[in-house]
Amino acid sequence: MNSENGAALSANACGETLDEDRRGFVKKLTGTALALGLAGAAVECARFLKPNVLYEPSRVFKVGALENYPFGSRTVIEGRGVEVVRERDGMHAVSLVCTHLGCLLKPVDNDPGVGYACPCHGSTFTLKGEVLGGPAPKDLPWYEMYLDQTGALVVDASKVNHKRSKLPV
């Protein structure tokens, strides 16, 4: 580079074109550095907006040992808005938050056709969480469930069980 510069200075004739070349190179360098720098900054800013963890109770929680859930039992998990249901063919955890405006549903056990009723605007759901009537637009989601290595049942309310597959236990 230095020797080239020296050559450029000594040869006046081609000085103009060489100057153009250098100017083009510097322009490109400036442009790239700025663009990359800004892109990096933008990525980091976006990353900053997505926190690693929030100040809220974990959405994955243990609900106790399997023995506490006999066949045919329906157990509301206090404070979590979830009901754990165990039937002969398996278990599932269903959300108790009404899909209309988010009231907490009441489990119904004196009507075989109705599983849950909303005290706010009267939506009703089947035991499986499908909408029966009322203003609720969507079925109740099921959450993923599993048995951990210590034998405790765990509900993962951060993951919706779209397939509505029961936990075979």
Next chain:
Amino acid sequence: MEKAVLRKLTSLCIICGVAVLVLSGFAAFRDGEREWMPHQAHYKEQLLKKLSPVKNPILYQRVLRTQPEIKQIVVDEWGAVDRCTTCHLGIEDPLFAGAAQPFKTHPYPELLKKHPVEKYGCTICHGGQGLATTYRGAAHKGIEHWPVPMVAKGMMQSRCGVCHKDFLAIGADRLVQGREIFKQMHCAGCHRIEKVGGDVGPELSAFADKDPGNFAYANVEGSHSKQAWVMQHFKDPQKVTPGTPMRPYPMTDEQIECLASYVLSLSQKEMPRQYTPKEQPSAPSPQAHAWTAAAQAAPLTLAGELSASAADQPERSSK
């Protein structure tokens, strides 16, 4: 002239661009290199070896798919946010009883059964900085600007006593011994606890609630924590608090630990209602009888404490 300005601006642009690029590269690198991340990878590896893909395929697949993440326990009623389980992943898992730290199972599983980690977190009992996700930051050893280091093994019971006032019922031998020493040494001659005792020294009824920032650490060796202050103060009051009328008492290190544990458990904090016992057993256990008798025989009893609990009795049993 104009050309010179332009040239300067160009080089400024280049320098700034490169600087921002380097800085964001550094930030991205640091974000991907957290101290807890290798721990989680290591744990996953170990756990997968212990699990069977046939017996519990759902769990196996789940573990296989786990991504590194910060684990957090929020204990609203105590105001604690603990991220200790980000590294101490096997704390409740008997499969990790023989594992090396940080995965090792809690040494007292019976205690954990009564205090599930998910409900109480870690720092309520152990102290330390729950929000931290580094070894140093968690105050495993004392650190500056965080006044509550992890409680030393010998003084763990001081934290039990903050909530559990019936030391015998929970088998807190060190607190019982500490309370006994407090009596034998006639500490109540100068220090008041629960309306009983002299006024020469400061009242100790709420010693556990005192702000560690208000203690004088100029002559305290090691970490600047209340625990260190109390221990060293009991060993040599004159040194830690020059000019104090308190004199050193002949105590072994273990006795000092017991006494310190007892004093550090003295709290006046209102427990959330669900933690205060609903009813006292109407007939005290024989052990408690022995304790009461021993206390009455001792020359300087904490009569207030005893009579207060006696006064509580009819009220509670009437419920």
